[in-house]
Amino acid sequence: MTTAPPPVVATPLPRPTSRATRFWRRQGWVVGVALLLGVLVLWRSTQIPEFGPFEVRGLVAGTMALALLAMAQSVIVISGGIDLSVGAMMVLANCIAARLMLDQDLGTVVLVAVLVVAVAMVLSGLIGTVAVVSGVPDIVVTLAASFILGGLALIVLDGPGGGTDPRFQEIIVGGFDQPLPSTLWLAAALLLVWVPFKRSRLGIATYAVGSDRPAAFLSGLNVGRTRVVAYVLAGFYSGLAGVVTTAFTGSGEPRASIGATATLTSVAAVVLGGVALMGGSGGLLGPVLAAGCLALIPALMLGLGWDPNYAEVARGVIIIAVVMIGGLLQVRRKRLR
């Protein structure tokens, strides 16, 4: 038998996915959460006779700390970890700020705010370094760190107290019926800090490390350093959350349970906001919107005349329902391919 050369057939190039498909795959979840938030806000507005700037301000300013904490948690989750100390970090920042800001002039207060955020970044970076260098799972290191930070908060402020400058409060969370300042600060935290970071090589590296550590290492990345950077950025956001809390409440509150609840809510916001707990995907906008949803639920329940205790149950049910729907959509996508 003759051996003719095998017929050469070119392997076809993979068909590129369309722009619309790509947008939907990458941003679909955020669009969904935004819609959910829109629906909840509309619903809330029907419960109140006059829904105006006052209510909006209350909503945004009240959500701000949680939104910032959700951002902190998102950064860590994207880098492939989990941080159980963000809430305690917020409480500590709140206590340091409230103690140092009491009876100071505006200039000093602003300086303290910057200092507090810097301290949170250093502490968080330290926690990250311990987790990276020791090789102890981050869930253990950050849980232990949350106790340490909670203890430090009680040393700084042994009970509710401290204070801040009313003008500082106005700058950060806005006056009585001004929703603009708090909205702008949140937007700034996203657009001026996160977006440039995400586009930088360091940002891409953060996603890479969260997605596939061995491949990231083979790509020549310093995995440990990238993870520590993620912790520093998370510290920035959780420190900011503490400062914002000080501005919103005008005082410091060292109770550890606040930190613990805030941490768990931040994880909920991350999940609801479309950041995979496996790491490497999602963004910060989704969790911020999700934080808004989570903050609205108790108010809605109150508006319905339900027992506020049911609000927690409702939050849990909503998280499971939304994530389940998302999961089903993904299964469908896989089947259709």
Add this chain to the structure above:
Amino acid sequence: MPAPLLQTTAVAKAFGPVVALRAVDLSVAPGEVHALLGANGAGKSTLVKILTGVLRNDTGTVAVNGEEVSLPTPHHARDKGLAPVYQDPAMIRDLTVEQNLKLTGVEVAKVRHELAEMDLDGLDLDEQVRDIPLPFLRMLDLARALAFDPQLLVLDEITAALPPDLSERVFAIMTRWKARNRSVLFISHRLAEVREHCDMCTILRDGRDVASFHPGQEGGESQIVAAMLGEASAGVRDVARERAARASTERTSRLVVRDLLIDRQATGVSFEVAAGEVLGMAALEGQGQDRLFDILSGSDRAAGGEILVDGKPLHARHPFEAIRRGVVLVPSDRLMALLPQRPIRENIAAPLYNRVLRWGPINSGRERRQVQEAVTRLSIDTRAAAQARRLSGGNQQKLTIGRWLAAGFRTLLLFDPTRGIDVGTKHQIYDLIRELADGGAAILMFTSELREIGLVCDRAAVLHNGAIVAEMPPTASENDLLTAAHGLEVTAV
């Protein structure tokens, strides 16, 4: 004589008590395509990892252009002009291709240029890596490595999952690299490729370099096999002739597939596998073989058609249901099928639990006996018994097949069972497959290596575009199989 581009001297590396490299001297001249060969566990991967900064050698030296270098990270290795393309592309699935390129600090324009040279400029770099098929990811990884303009290109089994036309492009690059007086370190289990495209080869065995010669010389191939296997080479035998001589006997159909629609556009797959028979399936990349095996094993659902096992229809919605009917899949990704962190014993025993009363206690005495029997029969090297992931690739594959054997399953779906496995272990696996079939198992085996059709199978079915386009005897030439696999009429039979 010019100084070698790369020279390793007595490089050694141990992982705890397991010695991977004892002492390896490897010398690659400028402008040379150098093959690195060896059985699984011979130390090829370890050596490659040392050369590319993933691992650090315990002792010995690595010199580039006559100058001793230290390679603590992949980044350092690239700076010294050593760029790797690994077996599994070092690309992050959640990122786009372009983001992946930025990560390594390569100039995207250069990568585009290299892709254009390979006639692959149609690839969209804004695509997420997870949406790109593996062969093209390898090509992208290659283009990225080339964009660094390395002095030594290290290709670790790059052709293992490439369709022929893409392999040809890789060979063209190797030739181009040589013409520029740069070098390639080429790792492959396909000896034909090595013969045709390599100027030199170095063979590793048990962590030492045992031979180094020109592979294209007279009798090169058998010399390679002999060097690779050492004493064991006597055990390699040609199963093909032996079986071809044997007359086919009456057999009862075990697995019958009728008009199975792999996807909505497909025309439908029909074939039968009898007890005691190995049906080989040949296909080019992406003809629906992955989904066919997923459907048969219960992890995916067909768009239509029917599957009969022992005459009764099987509607598996979950692998559990297929396994209960005795139909089990051995995927080519071995770590997917094993419990990598668990001991060998538990890995072999896991399928047995399936047969145990659901809440009943496990009879550990009986379990141990069955496991011991299986280990002996499979001649698995149990030095790394504590965790299955520490076994070499060949031993892992023996384990994935063998555990079903211990549990007495009767219909086996083998998906490219010898991918990335060395010649010696391959033959052990062929023997194992034959032994299973002779014991009454029905085996459907997809293979990307057409030679295996003749070596192992009783019949061949060729899959093209979601349909069986030809059935052939095992004596069919690779050429005919390939022609049919391209969906063309086979004329000269």
